Amino acid sequence: MHLLRIPLYLLLLLSAWCAETQAQEKGLLIVHTNDIHSQIDPLSDDTTDTTGGFLRREAVIDSLRRSGKAILLVDAGDAVQGTPYFTMYHGRADMVLINRLGYDVITPGNHEFDNGTEALAALYRKARPEIVNCNYDVSGTPLDGLFKAGIIKEIGGVKTGILGVGVDLQSMVDAEKIAGIVCRDGIAAALHTADSLRKCGAELIIVLSHMGIEQDTLLARRSKDIDLIVGGHSHTLLTRSLNIAGKDNPVCIVQTGEKGLHLGVVSYDRGRLDGYTIPLTARYDSLASPETKALIDTFRQPLEKTTGTVVGRALHRMKIERPQSALSDFTADVLAAQACKENRRCDFALINMGAIRRDIAQGPITRGDIMACYPFENRICYLTLRGREVRQLFDIIAARGGEGVSREVRLIVSPDKKAKHLTIGGKRVRPWRRYCMATTDFVANGGDGMTPLTRCLQRTDTPFLLRDIIAAAIKDSTEKSGGISVATGERIICE
Numbered sequence: 001m002h003l004l005r006i007p008l009y010l011l012l013l014l015s016a017w018c019a020e021t022q023a024q025e026k027g028l029l030i031v032h033t034n035d036i037h038s039q040i041d042p043l044s045d046d047t048t049d050t051t052g053g054f055l056r057r058e059a060v061i062d063s064l065r066r067s068g069k070a071i072l073l074v075d076a077g078d079a080v081q082g083t084p085y086f087t088m089y090h091g092r093a094d095m096v097l098i099n100r101l102g103y104d105v106i107t108p109g110n111h112e113f114d115n116g117t118e119a120l121a122a123l124y125r126k127a128r129p130e131i132v133n134c135n136y137d138v139s140g141t142p143l144d145g146l147f148k149a150g151i152i153k154e155i156g157g158v159k160t161g162i163l164g165v166g167v168d169l170q171s172m173v174d175a176e177k178i179a180g181i182v183c184r185d186g187i188a189a190a191l192h193t194a195d196s197l198r199k200c201g202a203e204l205i206i207v208l209s210h211m212g213i214e215q216d217t218l219l220a221r222r223s224k225d226i227d228l229i230v231g232g233h234s235h236t237l238l239t240r241s242l243n244i245a246g247k248d249n250p251v252c253i254v255q256t257g258e259k260g261l262h263l264g265v266v267s268y269d270r271g272r273l274d275g276y277t278i279p280l281t282a283r284y285d286s287l288a289s290p291e292t293k294a295l296i297d298t299f300r301q302p303l304e305k306t307t308g309t310v311v312g313r314a315l316h317r318m319k320i321e322r323p324q325s326a327l328s329d330f331t332a333d334v335l336a337a338q339a340c341k342e343n344r345r346c347d348f349a350l351i352n353m354g355a356i357r358r359d360i361a362q363g364p365i366t367r368g369d370i371m372a373c374y375p376f377e378n379r380i381c382y383l384t385l386r387g388r389e390v391r392q393l394f395d396i397i398a399a400r401g402g403e404g405v406s407r408e409v410r411l412i413v414s415p416d417k418k419a420k421h422l423t424i425g426g427k428r429v430r431p432w433r434r435y436c437m438a439t440t441d442f443v444a445n446g447g448d449g450m451t452p453l454t455r456c457l458q459r460t461d462t463p464f465l466l467r468d469i470i471a472a473a474i475k476d477s478t479e480k481s482g483g484i485s486v487a488t489g490e491r492i493i494c495e
């Protein structure tokens with residue numbers, strides 16, 4: 001009643017003042033994800049309670065929104081690739097959910113380019129969030145005009161500058177998939193863009209970086225404008241934010257690991273940034289939205305028809321880890337066996353660890369498991385090369401800490417990651433001898449740093465997908481010996 005006697009202009013002033021102090025008091029929450037890799041369903045993993053999934057992520061974000069705080073929702077790349085959802089829908093399912101969750105700003109990772117620029121452009125034209133990247137020059141490609149180097153957005157009364165930066169795509173993505181894109185130095189481009197955003201009046205500067213934690217740390221040390229780096233690519237889980245001394249001010253670095261198992265939250269309050277992660281466990285299941293569940297079902301049901309079929313069995317857990325593991329050894333052996341089936345000479349086979357995305361649990365193996373393990377459209381490829389190149393190849397494999405090699409290989413890696421001793425088929429590699437190998441087109445193109453392979457003497461590409469060859473081999477072994485099994489520990493030995 002007393003309020004009525006207060007003149008209207010005073011009331012308006014009062015409410016404006018209240019809104020402002022409220023925004024200041026409540027502050028801003030930056031909610032972030034990275035490397036979700038199309039993990040729409042919770043991960044099937046019996047070793048942890050934190051199995052993620054889109055419904056839980058949405059439930060937590062919704063409850064953060066209800067807290068009344070201003071929220072900026074961002075993703076630092078590799079939102080796609082890694083599950084049958086991507087194999088079947090090529091990112092469309094992921095984009096529907098990105099839009100539904102109300103992301104404000106996203107940046108592409110390297111895997112966004114897996115189906116080429118045309119497909120990514122089609123996907124990004126459907127995106128509601130702003131797409132930022134400052135070091136990929138996409139002019140003249142189908143992506144022309146879809147990226148902004150950085151943007152300024154007013155959130156919770158804070159003028160926020162957000163820019164995106166990504167890893168050098170050249171050795172990570174097949175050349176034809178990124179035709180016409182020029183990748184500039186990420187750190188230099190990010191520093192330059194941050195400077196421009198500051199000059200345009202941004203109070204808070206956030207970088208969405210798909211360069212990995214090492215590059216992010218270097219960027220932070222050299223920066224004078226950046227406040228926060230939301231990272232990705234290295235799949236690093238930082239349960240608390242890191243503080244790195246920049247040129248003038250501390251830079252906060254956050255990252256949430258992989259597959260959407262955790263959600264990242266950074267509070268920005270009176271100039272201070274503090275980040276932590278929330279593990280997405282089953283405790284949020286009761287908060288899941290039935291509408292979103294129904295929406296996901298429209299994507300899941302057609303998938304299950306194909307993915308539910310049991311192909312064979314694993315007699316033990318088939319892991320994927322460096323320097324060697326059951327699953328990478330098995331994969332390389334299957335490649336070598338495929339060459340024999342086609343009556344080709346094969347001295348050894350090589351598969352990059354990056355081609356295999358997860359373990360196979362003991363027990364039945366479904367088509368969906370195989371799609372999730374081998375999500376890429378990798379095709380079998382045969383190469384002939386000189387021993388000199390083979391040695392260079394194994395120097396790289398040693399430096400990378402191991403890759404999947406077939407049973408003919410013995411490699412001893414010294415503590416400083418050099419190839420100390422190498423034999424193939426029990427014999428030392430002679431520089432001028434010709435060697436025949438089986439691998440995938442991605443590796444043959446020099447992917448994952450395997451550049452000596454681009455200097456091969458001969459190359460034969462086949463139409464066979466790695467995933468299909470593997471499925472056939474699993475079926476075969478299961479029929480013959482009850483399942484797949486590999487003894488590891490002899491091919492690559494790290495001293």
Ligand SMILES: [Zn+2]
Nearest residue numbers: 078109110233
């Ligand atoms: Zn990545």
